[in-house]
Amino acid sequence: MTKTQWQPLIKPVVLLDIMKLPPKEVQQVMEKITLLIQDPRPDGRTKKQLLHVPGKPYRIRSGRYRIFYTYNQHMVSIYKIDRRNESTYKDEGAPEDAPDADELNELELDESELPPTPRTDWEHVYTHTTNQALPEPITIEMLQKLRINQAYYPRLLRITDEEELINCPGVDQDTMTRLMDYLYAPPLSEAMQQQDLVLNEVEDLLRYKEGELLNFLLKLSPEQEKYAHWSLSTSGPTLVKGGPGTGKSTVALYRIRSLLERLLQQGHKTPTLLFTTYTNALVKSSQQQLKQLLGENARYVQVDMADSIVYQVLNSCGMAKFPALFNSNSEMQELTRQAIAETTFSGSKLQVQVQKRIIEQMGTDYLLQEFHAVIIGRQISTLADYQKTTRNGRKLRLSSTHRAAVWQVYQRWCQILQAAGKETWQQRRARAEVLTPKSPLYHSFDAVVIDEAQDLDPSSLRLLLQVCKAPNRLFVTADANQSIYGNSFSWSDVHQDLKFQGRTNILRANYRSTLEISEAARSYLRNSALEPDETGEQQYQQQYQQQYQYSNNGPLPDARTVINNAYEVKLLKNFFKKASLHLRLTLGSCAILCPSDQVGRALAAALTESGIEATFMAGRDLDLSHSGVKILTLKSSKGLEFPIVALAGFTTSSYPALPAQGTPEEIEEILHRERRTLFVGMTRAMRALLVVIPHQTTNPLLQGFEEAYWNLHGTI
Numbered sequence: 171m172t173k174t175q176w177q178p179l180i181k182p183v184v185l186l187d188i189m190k191l192p193p194k195e196v197q198q199v200m201e202k203i204t205l206l207i208q209d210p211r212p213d214g215r216t217k218k219q220l221l222h223v224p225g226k227p228y229r230i231r232s233g234r235y236r237i238f239y240t241y242n243q244h245m246v247s248i249y250k251i252d253r254r255n256e257s258t259y260k261d262e263g264a265p266e267d268a269p270d271a272d273e274l275n276e277l278e279l280d281e282s283e284l285p286p287t288p289r290t291d292w293e294h295v296y297t298h299t300t301n302q303a304l305p306e307p308i309t310i311e312m313l314q315k316l317r318i319n320q321a322y323y324p325r326l327l328r329i330t331d332e333e334e335l336i337n338c339p340g341v342d343q344d345t346m347t348r349l350m351d352y353l354y355a356p357p358l359s360e361a362m363q364q365q366d367l368v369l370n371e372v373e374d375l376l377r378y379k380e381g382e383l384l385n386f387l388l389k390l391s392p393e394q395e396k397y398a399h400w401s402l403s404t405s406g407p408t409l410v411k412g413g414p415g416t417g418k419s420t421v422a423l424y425r426i427r428s429l430l431e432r433l434l435q436q437g438h439k440t441p442t443l444l445f446t447t448y449t450n451a452l453v454k455s456s457q458q459q460l461k462q463l464l465g466e467n468a469r470y471v472q473v474d475m476a477d478s479i480v481y482q483v484l485n486s487c488g489m490a491k492f493p494a495l496f497n498s499n500s501e502m503q504e505l506t507r508q509a510i511a512e513t514t515f516s517g518s519k520l521q522v523q524v525q526k527r528i529i530e531q532m533g534t535d536y537l538l539q540e541f542h543a544v545i546i547g548r549q550i551s552t553l554a555d556y557q558k559t560t561r562n563g564r565k566l567r568l569s570s571t572h573r574a575a576v577w578q579v580y581q582r583w584c585q586i587l588q589a590a591g592k593e594t595w596q597q598r599r600a601r602a603e604v605l606t607p608k609s610p611l612y613h614s615f616d617a618v619v620i621d622e623a624q625d626l627d628p629s630s631l632r633l634l635l636q637v638c639k640a641p642n643r644l645f646v647t648a649d650a651n652q653s654i655y656g657n658s659f660s661w662s663d664v665h666q667d668l669k670f671q672g673r674t675n676i677l678r679a680n681y682r683s684t685l686e687i688s689e690a691a692r693s694y695l696r697n698s699a700l701e702p703d704e705t706g707e708q709q710y711q712q713q714y715q716q717q718y719q720y721s722n723n724g725p726l727p728d729a730r731t732v733i734n735n736a737y738e739v740k741l742l743k744n745f746f747k748k749a750s751l752h753l754r755l756t757l758g759s760c761a762i763l764c765p766s767d768q769v770g771r772a773l774a775a776a777l778t779e780s781g782i783e784a785t786f787m788a789g790r791d792l793d794l795s796h797s798g799v800k801i802l803t804l805k806s807s808k809g810l811e812f813p814i815v816a817l818a819g820f821t822t823s824s825y826p827a828l829p830a831q832g833t834p835e836e837i838e839e840i841l842h843r844e845r846r847t848l849f850v851g852m853t854r855a856m857r858a859l860l861v862v863i864p865h866q867t868t869n870p871l872l873q874g875f876e877e878a879y880w881n882l883h884g885t886i
């Protein structure tokens with residue numbers, strides 16, 4: 171057998187090309203790919219470099235087809251299998267080494283195959299995007315070839331034009347994407363930009379065509395690869411940071427694979443690993459990806475939200491039922507107001523008055539955050555300890571008189587909650603943390619990987635550290651600038667074992683968003699980045715604003731003003747339709763991220779009424795495979811991604827909620843946090859982004875869209 175020297179990689183579009191190939195051609199294509207991985211270098215005959223084509227790809231002929239590829243020292247990346255243009259190959263019987271028509275015809279380049287140049291304006295793109303007939307009719311044969319569920323046949327066979335194709339209610343997203351990709355193969359330049367997938371064996375292509383193999387794994391970049399395997403035998407935990415879309419979650423999943431391999435090599439018969447992430451939707455998608463990555467071995471990995479582990483610890487100790495959680499935020503606020511009213515402050519009459527005023531100025535939200543992030547999150551149980559604590563990330567400075575006042579309200583608050591049989595999530599997590607050593611979960615996992623750690627409570631982090639058998643088998647990913655609830659805290663404040671010095675790395679290449687979207691979001695975030703901590707956060711924040719690497723380009727994102735709700739719906743409808751048509755995607759690729767459930771439901775109703783399928787999905791029942799536009803709150807969009815995104819719903823809501831009598835520092839802290847929340851929303855977008863701004867708004871969060879980064883067209 172010939173030794174394989176180059177690792178074969180394929181672009182996702184190649185899989186569609188394989189589905190389109192007649193069976194007898196597949197064998198021949200596989201033979202050519204086998205030849206390529208033995209030696210991809212051009213030979214001037216069958217393998218040639220196309221010097222005049224953008225990207226200077228190589229091509230090898232395979233009968234009536236040609237395979238396009240690039241290669242480096244170690245890898246061959248195949249990115250298109252295309253039928254030769256018959257008119258340029260008059261002599262079908264020409265020998266393989268006949269003069270190459272490709273060279274003369276420049277691969278029949280049309281305009282769509284030129285490399286994408288950044289366009290400045292969606293409006294311009296819109297006007298050139300009109301509804302057209304499908305490039306070929308949808309047939310039963312096509313649907314069978316694509317292994318599409320027969321239940322969808324009647325609906326799909328009725329489609330005749332592009333608008334019907336992009337807005338096809340009731341057909342799941344995966345099906346629509348497959349059909350769309352099949353009908354509209356991306357041009358060469360786009361195919362080249364797609365991610366690389368690993369082709370372990372050339373025969374896998376045949377297995378894929380026959381339905382035995384459903385997926386191929388992503389090829390990590392060298393730096394991602396390094397962090398997935400890095401420091402497996404150090405003494406402490408490891409941390410990977412990076413901006414949005416740099417592949418932190420991806421590396422976390424591959425880290426699980428290397429930890430598992432290491433444990434199995436070390437002779438562990440039934441290793442147990444824990445992967446925690448942030449929302450139900452992320453649990454589901456991580457489970458799917460781990461199944462793909464690990465096959466049968468996925469049974470060794472438990473995927474959960476950190477709060478499920480909190481529940482499991484309490485349950486295992488018989489402490490899960492009582493006290494009950496609050497039914498609503500307003501119920502919690504009410505009890506907090508009651509605590510403020512009932513607190514008897516100590517000291518002279520003047521001191522009592524001062525303390526009362528301090529608390530009033532603070533507002534219930536800020537006070538609750540102080541209880542949660544500082545007192546409960548750090549397991550502080552005495553005023554003396556509270557007086558000493560550093561309060562990292564809290565902008566409002568508190569003197570010892572302030573702290574004494576907070577402490578007294580806190581004491582009363584605890585009594586009231588106890589009498590009502592209620593607790594907050596933060597109290598529950600802190601309770602679970604203390605109980606962990608008594609729970610069977612203590613030291614029960616051979617390794618723990620925590621994704622999206624920036625918003626975890628310190629109690630949850632310490633709990634997860636305790637369920638892990640050894641600190642060096644803990645791996646954490648985080649991006650402080652995507653912290654949407656709390657503010658920066660110091661890792662070593664959380665636990666002495668959480669010192670990442672020397673074991674922190676940063677990912678720098680963005681694989682999700684276009685350069686234009688990512689740079690616009692970063693320009694919006696500027697000034698709201700978080701405070702430094704001892705893991706090099708300051709350096710990180712400086713690097714955050716430096717040049718990133720991007721794989722994709724596109725038009726500038728839009729920040730558009732609207733005069734009322736009706737126009738907002740009109741703009742959204744127009745944006746989704748045109749962007750979907752232009753990008754050859756369906757409405758299932760579109761998402762609206764909005765400030766609250768209530769606003770989301772109203773938008774879903776209004777869009778549906780206007781003829782666009784749209785569904786509001788609460789965080790717990792997010793279904794990413796659902797057809798039509800998905801409407802989510804900004805907060806529940808964390809960790810997710812969508813090709814087309816609109817941030818909307820600011821015309822009706824009073825977002826952000828600011829305390830009526832808040833101090834400037836307190837308001838500044840809230841605004842910074844919410845600016846990061848909008849930043850998270852913007853960075854969910856892969857290809858197209860729109861922010862809908864109410865006309866003449868004074869909302870401070872909807873200011874700061876710089877003309878250099880955003881398309882700021884007029885009002886509609």
Ligand SMILES: Nc1ncnc2c1ncn2[C@@H]1O[C@H](COP(=O)(O)OP(=O)(O)OP(=O)(O)O)[C@@H](O)[C@H]1O
Binds near residue numbers: 366415853
């Ligand atoms: N090496 C790679 N090549 C191509 N695509 C990649 C690569 N690494 C990651 N991706 C893709 O980039 C996207 C973002 O990756 P991922 O979600 O892991 O990033 P992240 O850093 O966790 O993002 P965020 O913090 O914004 O949630 C995903 O679609 C992922 O498949």
